Amino acid sequence: MAVTALLHKFIGKDFIVARASDYDDYKNGVDTVLIDKKTGAVICGFDEVLGSFGDNGGEIKEEKILKKMQSGGTALRYGATIEEGVLKKRSFDNLPTFYLSLSKEELMLLLEALVKNNPDGEDIEKKIFNKFISLIKKQIQKNQNLELDENLKNNLLSSEEMINRLN
DSSP states (O other): OHHHHHHHHHHTTTEEEEEOOHHHHHHHOOSEEEEETTTOOEEEEEEEEEOOTTOOOHHHHHHHHHHHHHTTOEEEEEEEEEETTEEEEEEEEEEOEEEEEEOHHHHHHHHHHHHHTOHHHHHHHHHHHHHHHHHHHHHHHHHHTSOOOHHHHHHHHHHHHHHHHHO
């Protein structure tokens, strides 16, 4: 939930940051979904991973996500889109998914910053958000070198455009 709150704080004016259904979390490995408010397009999904102290747990998740991308991307059974200004339930295929990893230390710092909502916490929030952007950029770059399903390639390009809009 802290990751969802952080993403909403930084990109919520342009994107709906939505928690995925339990089904899509357990079956498809998607914790959070980004929906572009202007176009209604589902841009990507995120699989959040928490490591132990000093470890962000990303290596194992990276391999899992890589295999999913090579097999056509993630399916989202209980997704949503915006059509004519109305949020509508819809399923999706070929969704790029990226992992977002935090150590327990980072999570504790983030929670404290979000709960206290003080100016000092903004530096921590910005640092973690920038870490997420960097992680996503690295994953996009790795995925572009793979032979991917054509729809997934197009969706990956949309994800890259989204990330570029944030910088």
